[in-house]
Every structure is written in structure tokens, then in C-alpha cells.
Amino acid sequence: MDLLLCPSCQQILWDPVTVRCGHSFCRKCLHGPPPSRCLLCKQRLHIRGPQDLKCNTLLCDLLDKCLDRETKLDRITRDLQDLISQKEYEEAGKLASKGIGLAPEDIILRTLRSQVFVALKQYPEALRDAELICILQPQNPEGHYRKGTVLMHMKEQKEALFHLHQCLLLDSQFFAARREMGQLLEDLGCSVPSTTEDLMEETFRYLKISSMDTTRLVIPMEATYTMSQSDSACTKLHPTTAEERASFMNQPSEVPVKTSSSSNQEHPPDKEEHAVGIGDHKLEEEKLMCCHDSRSSLRDLISPSDVECSLCIRMFLDPVTTPCGHTFCKECLERSMDHRPYCPLCKQSLREYLRLGHYPVTALLQEIMSFIFPLEMTERNQVHQSEIAELSNLVQNVPIFVCTMAFPGIPCPLHVFEPRYRLMMRRCLETGTKSFGMCLYESGKSFADYGCMLEILNLDYLPDGRSLVETVGRRRFRVIKRGQIDGYHSAEVEYLADKVLEGEELQETEQLHDIVYQQLEECFSQSQGSLPSRIFMQHSQPPLKEDNIQASPDGPSWCWWLLSILPLDPTYQLLIMSLTSLKERLLHLKHILSMFLLNQS
Template sequence: MSIQNSDGEEKAGFFIASNIESEWGEDNVDHQSLLLQRADALASENRLKEAIDVFSMALRYGSVRPEKLSTLLDCVLRNFKKNVGGELAAQPIVTARNSVGNTADVFSCPGCAWFLGEPVTVGCGHSCCKRCLQRHMFSKCKLCGEDVMNVSGALRPNVVLCSILEKWFPNEIKRCKEIAEIEDLSRRKQFEEAVSLANNVVKSDPGDVLARICRAEALAGLGQYKRALGDLEPLWLSSAKWAEGYFRKAMILQEMGQVEESLNMLLHCLALDQHFTLAKKELEKRLHQLLSPGLENVKVGLRETVQSSSAHLWSKTVAGEEQEDVQAEENGEGGPSESVGRRSLSRAHSLRARRGPTGPAGEEGLKRVSSAPQLGDQEKAALLKRKLSVCEAGPSFIHSLGNKHKKQGGTETAGAASCTSMPCRTVPLELLQASDCECSLCMRLFYEPVTTPCGHTFCKSCLERCLDHAPQCPLCKESLKTYLASRKYNITAALEEVIKQYLCKEHMERKRSQTEETKELSDLMKNVPIFVCTMAYPTVPCPLHVFEPRYRLMIRRCMETGTRQFGMCIHDPRKGFADYGCMLLIRSVHFLPDGRSVVDTVGGKRFCVLERGMKDGYCIANLQHLEDVRVSDGEELSKLQELHDQVYGQARAWFHSLKNRFRGQILQHFGPMPEKEADIQATPDGPACCWWLLAVLPVDPRYQLSVLSSTSLRERLLKIQHILTICRASPTDS
């Protein structure tokens, strides 16, 4: 791959962008927005050379947030990946888990692959360590690819998982707390204390990778960059696809002034993990600095370009000095302070050798900077293209470093290799207790555990029932309105795997009881849920607005069991609900943010109530379905058909006599009148037009109920004909 343009190509791209600008004239057009749109389009088409030119022009019109360069960054990464032959395809560190997989996977963070210290369960149901989320290591879950939620707000660890891990792995938890303390000291810029604590941790466990990373950051804060690289280098080399290793090294190299190598590391990091948020933001900032107008940026860019020729020599010098320091420490030459002073002097001497005004390269660079104060956007764009040409040396440079350290055969590299392999953690059998995984609402083993943003875990069905009554956490009473609105009650995967692996018998028993309960709810003849509301008829749509908690539960159970059916009856002051009703089939459910729902249903079979009861606040009943008595006599069937045709004609005449607004309301709510059926006894409930008419005609519900309960088609037709006669005699707008 060649990201760098020839001079002719650079001029051509700049000429195109200039022509676009000249066409706008001097009116009030937002030139910067148009240029940014053009640049985004060029970058999307993978025309990197022209995109750089146009982006550089856009920045002349004013400041632009670095995030606006995300399309350009994507284009750079595509070219970089193409250059390295796709060997750094972005893959998650932990690609998959299964119920019988490696024990270490269950207790490992999918983001960093280390121990799941302070697990935070995100919106997709997967749990990551708090450290990864605090540092914004990634924007998408490494297991499912969904956007990571709750990262911007307070990170609440999963209470149940934390309790289990602290009980089963106290040493690991203790080490995680020490790591958190080291990082906290570094954040407060107490680097010496952080290094001292990290030294103690590494001394007790030389294979602790996170301790070495934290120590490297603290050392970098003290300006001891070679020692920091000494901690990172063997870890980075032993795990060729460790994205965080590339990022950490890139930041240290940037502080050391090795800008080109730092940029190369960042590109490798994003090539491995395109959702590594920190690296992406850092690269956007770097591109923004290179493209922004101003002499200082040009000076820095020119100096980096001048120094790029000695980049490999500099890396060798650093490695050689680092080897000397390590040997000096092992031989006991000088105390810690003396060693630090020697490193600082060595680093200062190295920087002077590279940057000092007395060096040939330094003099030439300064002369070029001082003689180029009028550099325009074309030259800056060309400079950036040359700057991005470090991508061409990516794989060979990385592999050369790896081969060099392999040849050295140092013990630290071997130690890092061993510490990057995942340990096989064993759960003490004597500590396994089912009570550690019990729902605080139903007091039974978790079944489909879900975790709220506040960190509390419940069975999915238990939590939904609580949210039916109030949008608050049942334990801490924190508002869950946003969580309720999203309705993403995803199963907490880590806890589910723990239960399946270590509490297998209890899980099977819990699953069996749940299956029996579901089977009992799916019977459409016994204990059928009854919605006491309005009249419903076979084949006729019946939209419902569900807001009461008891009916929210009822509708949810109908969906979960797969029946998608419930009974509809009108209210009866003595019995609670009428003796006759109609089954409704749920076609779709639209949930509103506050938990209410709009349920689209259509009428099914008619039924007669045999027994009544209550379940969890809503009515239930044992039912018997109703069917019309079939007419088999030829003459009687002929008279029945004649009566049907007569009633159908009367119905059409009445419907067309209505005013337009009434017809429109009927059509919107109930749909058009059904077509005349060839066989009026084809279904147990008779022709659909009868039920449609019964639903739209202005009739008392008690009279409608008598028609619904009738099993004689002739009687039904006669009653409808009587109603139509009365309606035709009244005004058309009645």
C-alpha cells in the first residue's frame, strides 16, 4: 500500500478542492461544512490523498472537533490493514463462551482477558471489569458487538457477582484492589508511591501483567520512559494481538518524542481492535493537529519527518541502553536513586543527540522550519501523507523487534509469556452454595438472571412484575425509568454460566419447575386468563391499551408461553364477568416507555365460562368453546342462504347510507365489511360479516351478548336484520 502521493497527484487533488471552493463564490454559504462533507465523501470512497487535502482546507475556516475526522481515520485504517495483508484483522480477545467452556473464561473480562475484578454488567448482559469501562477501552462489547451502555454514568459493580468472586477467589480480589490503588495513585500524580506499591505486587507475583502495566504508567509519569518500556516490551511481544499493549507503548513513545513509531503503534492497536476508544480518540487528535493551520504544527511535523530516517537507529539505542540498565541493576551497580539519575541523564543525552541544535539532523530540521513559515495547506497535506507512510514499514518493524527480543532470550520475556496465558481457576467445592445465587424476590435460584444499572440482580420475570407496579429497583429504590423504557432485559451471561457450571443439579430442578409452570399457563381450556373489558367478536380486530399491572403481567405471560391468546368478557356486577366471551389472538404488542402497551388483537373462538378464579390479580376461567349448529336439510339450508343474502344486502345499503365521517371511523377501527362467503357454514362461528355488523351497529352490550352466545345462525341473522330495520328507520347520522 502507498498512502503517499506523488507531487502531481497532490496538486491534482488540491486543484479539485480549490475548484469546488471557487464555485461557491462570496455568498453566505458555510464553506467549512461543504468542505467537510466533500472530505467525508472522498474518505468513504477510500480516496485518501484527496480527502487529506480537503480536510486541511476545511480547517482553514475555523476550528473543528477532532471527532469530525473519524471518517478520515477509518480511511487511514483501511489502507493500513490492506498494507499489512489483513493479518491484523480486528478480532475480540475472547471470541466466544459456552456453558461447558474453559473455567477461566467465566471469570475473565472479555475486554482485557484478565480476571473479572469488580464486574460491571452492561446493557447487553455481558460483564466487564470496571477498569476497562472506566478507561473506555472499547465502545462495543467484545462478545456480541453491541454498544456498551452505562459507561458514561456511574459504574455500579454487579453485587451478586462481586460477592461470589470475593468468596471464591479472595487472593485475586485482593490483587485487583491493589491494582486499583496503584492506578488511583497515578491519577493523583503520586507516581513514586504508585511505583513503590507496584514493585511490591510484582515482587510477590512476577507474572502479574496488570501490575507491570500500572508500573509502566507510573514510571512514564516520572519521566523514566526506558524503564516503562522495559515493563511493557516483553508483555507486548509475547502477545502479538494485544491491542492495549500497542496503545500503552504508543503513549510512552509519544512522550519520548518518537512520534512516528507512536503513530505506528496506534494504527496497529486500531487494526487489532477498531473499537478501542482511547486509541481512536488519540489518533483523531493526532490527525487534527497535523491538519490544523499554524506554524507550530508544521514545525513539529517537519521535525518528525526529519527524524524519521533515524527511527530504527533510535529504537536500537533505547534497547541497548535499556539492556545496560537492566544488567547494571542485576549486578548491583548503584542504588535505586543512582540508577534513576543515570537513566535520566542517559535519556537527556539521547534527546539532545536527536534534537539538539548542534546535531546535523537538528540543524537541518531547524533551518527547514525557519525557512518555511509560509507553508500552505497543499504542503501540509503532502506532509501528512508522508507522515502516514510509516504504515508501509509496519509489519516488518514489528517482526524485527520480536525477532530481536527472541534472540536475546531474556528471562523477563519468558515470564511475560507465561503471565499472558490464562490461568485455569478452580472453584473450591466446599464454598459452593446455591444460596449465593438466589433471587431476593422469589427466594429461589436465579432463572434468567438480569442485572439492573444499579448493580442488583433478579430473575427476569420477578423484575418485570416489580416494574409493572413502579419503575424503581426493588432493593435500593433507584429510578429505573430509562431501563424500563429500553426494555433490554438481557440475561446476565456470566452469572448464568456460573449457575449452569457449578450448580448444575439445582439449575436443572429450577428449570423443570419453570417448565411446569409455563405448561400450566399455556392450557387454553383451563385457567385461561380473562381480560374484563369490552365485547369482542370472532374475526373482528380489537385494539387494546394495557396499563394496569395485572394485565401487563397477563399479556406478557401470553407472549412468553407462545399461546398469544386470552379471553375477553364484559363486566358482570354479580359474577365479576359475563358467562360468554370471545378469545383474542395477539398479533403485535407495542411497548411504551413507561411500561404501558398497545396490543393489537383479533377475535378468535367464542366460549362459555364453566368455572371462575383469580391468579396474580387477574381473572381466570375454565372454558368450553361454542360452535354453530350445522343445518344439513337442503330446503332449510336454501332458506338460510336466502336469509343471509337478504341481510347482507340490507347491511351494505345501511353502511353506504352513513355519512362519510362515520364510514371513515368504522373503516379505521374495524376495517372494511367482509365479502360475502360462498359457504356460510364453513367455520364454527358462521359468516364473518355477521360479527363485523354486530361490532359496528349501535346496540346495547347485553343484546350483543345474547347474539354472541347463540349457536343458531338463523337466529343470529334474524336479530341482526331486526337491528338493521330499526337503524334504517332512524336518521342516517344516528
């Protein structure tokens, strides 16, 4: 059960609240002046008030199944006493009702709730609890005292006096009842004797004169004391008051420990080292057996279906708890918030949670699953890894962004807002490839037959879930087969590379390369106002010419830069990009630049 202890109070978790960093504490430990930082990871908590202390519903359910009835009652009683001492009667009333729902005949909880109802001035409710105590335990002085104090507040003085008299008959040392009885007699204009016996005689005389049913008061004092002693003996075994239960729970247990002398007698000195080794081995075996027994007992209480995500209906993977107290797989929650920033279960707004963009794993739930279901967790992770491996195959499962033209080595900034592409970007980062394909839209095919791979350099999430993505073009590809993955397009592709040139053909291509680059430099040297200068006015100089035109499988990078800035029809750009002959690509660029230089009008 050490796994279920609160890091703050070191008691069994009760009404667990999972804070922003993913650690869980008792709600009571975070109530009042909340800590500014987490006690475990020291992160800032930013708890604004009770609205930020929603209980983790899943952990509450698991604790309810793991904890036995007595443990729950002890924790409720302890917390209830703390709330009463802090005069937080509203919270105390809710907690007491919760405990009584668990144990309707628990005298301690009935007594404490009656006290809470009196503080809240809910006297009829307080009287019902006190009457039930008197019915369940007629010889318990606490019930008569509670009933007497409630009747005092209800101005039923004679009836209150009667029950306080009964309380002192059952326990002559009940000083609170003696004090209240003296106050009542004084209010009624009677004398207040100094001794308990005289006080009870005066009360009996007043009730007899007031025509009360005094037959109930005729109980010999000797019998009362005998009964009280027997009750106190029984109390040691079955505590009936909160104080006695608390002291009973805190009694230290005595565990016999072997002394060193007995150890020496069992093992001769010459075999001491061997004996220690055997002892360590046995201790290790006992620890393993204890761990196995704990896991088995918890498995009897918790089943794998208790730790399933309500969105994917599989065992939690990286469980995340929302501010409203509901838990989902991290990936499932992100996909849900891609469409609507609301909790999938209670529909509470998660815009603030989305704005933070940080979803830490619920540490306690992860530890519970790893301890109880190690094999199932391993299997769940293996399935996830196989899914990631399939998604990271950049030949058969290339994610396709259908938008615009992209070219090798050329930056391509993107604004992502569609849910399907938000999912695609996250997966590109999760798989580690950081790459996806960019294709033009083409009617009848969904996207064109050729495209360019883009590599993600940086991704900035905006508060509303949109993102700004910095990418740069890498390799060209040809689409072989089209498909879809979770709403976005995918493709099986074949990567393109320019044909390798040799000998005379290489020399001719190098000469053509120099001619076209010279044309590009002429465009930059044209007078201001000419057509070339207006086209290239956003750029001061062209990129540098490369010495080796076959250094890259996609050819010289300046060619792609030129193609990206020229005011050409995208289908014509696509045609040039699909060419695997550098010579043909240079001829197209030469023709375009020649037209610009000749036509100055």
C-alpha cells in the first residue's frame, strides 16, 4: 500500500487530486493555502482555488476498490476531525455523509455529523443522528449528550435536561454534560449544586415537579458504574469515540526481532559469512514473495478493464489527467482536442489546458499499472512501437500534405490548423522522422503524381492549437500508390535522382549550366524598372554557383531557388521538378530567362 500514500501527509490517498505536473495528492493536503510548488518535482502549481482541485475520478475508483472498509472509515474519521477543528463545517458535512453512506451504523461518524449539523444550525438533522445513536447504543452517554445539546438549541429545555441527566447517569465523569446541565438549571431559575450527585438530585426534583416521565430516570448509580466499566473494557477492543479510535489506530505494533546472540547460536563462527549470504538470499526471496502476493491481491481487486482509456478502449498509454479530473491516453486527448477543446466526457472547456501545450503523464496511475499489470503494459508498449515503426516508414507510408509546390533545399513555412494535419505533424515528431511529403492538389487523384519531402526544422504551437511550422525541402519523389491514415493522405513513393552524366555529355551540361547561370546574373544587372528587375526585386543577389553540378541527386540548388521564385504556373513547375535530366531542366530555365531578357516591354 506504500504505492497509494500521499506524498504530503504520508497517509493513504483520499480524494486524490492530480496537479499540473502529473503528481497526485490528497485534496485536503492541497486545500487552504495551497503550496506554491510540487513537493516532488518542485514545479510551480498555480492553484487559484477550489475550482482547480477537481478529484481524479479514475484514481478515486481504483482506491475505492483497493482499500478495505476499515481503512476508508479511519481516513474519513481523521479528516473529519481535522475539518471540524478548522471549522470547515460545509466540507465536514459532505465528508461525514459520505462516510455514513459507507457505514450507516458507525457511531463515531454519527456523533461527528451531529456536531457538524449543530455548527451549521441544522438542528432537525443533528437530532436525527443523536436519536439514532441512542437507539443503536442505549448505554452510550455520548448519544444522550448530543441529543441534549441539540434540544437546548431547539429551546426544548426540559427534554434537553432529561437527556443530559441520562448522560451523567451513564458516566458521572462526563464534565461537558455536567456543565450544560448546570447552565440549563440556572436558566430555569433553579439552584446549581457544586457536586455531581446533588446536581443530579436537583435535576431529578425539577423534572418530577415538571411532570416529566421520571420512570426512565430511576437507574441505580452502582449499576451505572458497573456498566460503564464493562463498556470501557469493551471500548479497548471496539473503540466507539473518535479519540479512542485514533489512539487505537496509532498503537505501535511489536514485531519480534532476532538478536545477534541468537543468530550466532544458529550459525557457527566459521560459517558466519556463508550464513549471512543465506540470510540475504532468504530476505530477498521473502521480498519477492511479498511483492508477488501484493500484486496478486491487487489483481483480484483491479482488472485491466479498470485502466482502459474511454476513447481508444485500450489500456492507458501515457495517461494524462485533465483539470476536470478525467484521464485519457495522451495521444487520444490530443486528437480529441484537435477537433474541439472540450473534455470528451464532461464537455468542460479545456482551452486553458490547450493553451499551456504541456500534458504531463499521471505518475501514480503509471506506477499502479506497471506494478499490477507489468506483462500487459509491456504488450501495450510493443503494440505502440510497432505502430510507430509502421508510421515511420518513409517509403510505403509517407504522410502527404496537399497544399503547394515545394522544392529541394528551399524553405517552406506552413500554417497548420486542420485537425488531420495537426495529427500528422505530431506523428512526424513522435516517430522521429520529422518528415512528410508536399504535393499539389490534382483533380481526380487527390494529389499530384510528384512531390517533395519536407523536413520539420521548428514547430511552434499557438494557444488555440494551431501551429506555425518551419520546413525545408529535401528529396523529390514519385507517387506509386495512394492511401489514407486517420483522415490524412499517405502514399507509397519512389525517390527521384538525376541521371549520372559522364564524358562528353557531362561537359555539354556543364557548359549549359554556366550559360544559364550567366543569364541569371544578367537579370540581376538589368536597369531598374525592367521586367527582370521587377521579378527579382525582392532579392539582392542570386545564390552562389556550385562547382560540382552532380554533388546532389537533385542537381544544383540555385536551379530550385530560381524555379521557386519565378511567376510560373504550378503545373509547369511540377513538370520541371519531375525531370530527372539536369540538361532538360536547364534548357527549360534557359528558355524562361531568355524570354525575360528579350521582352523588356
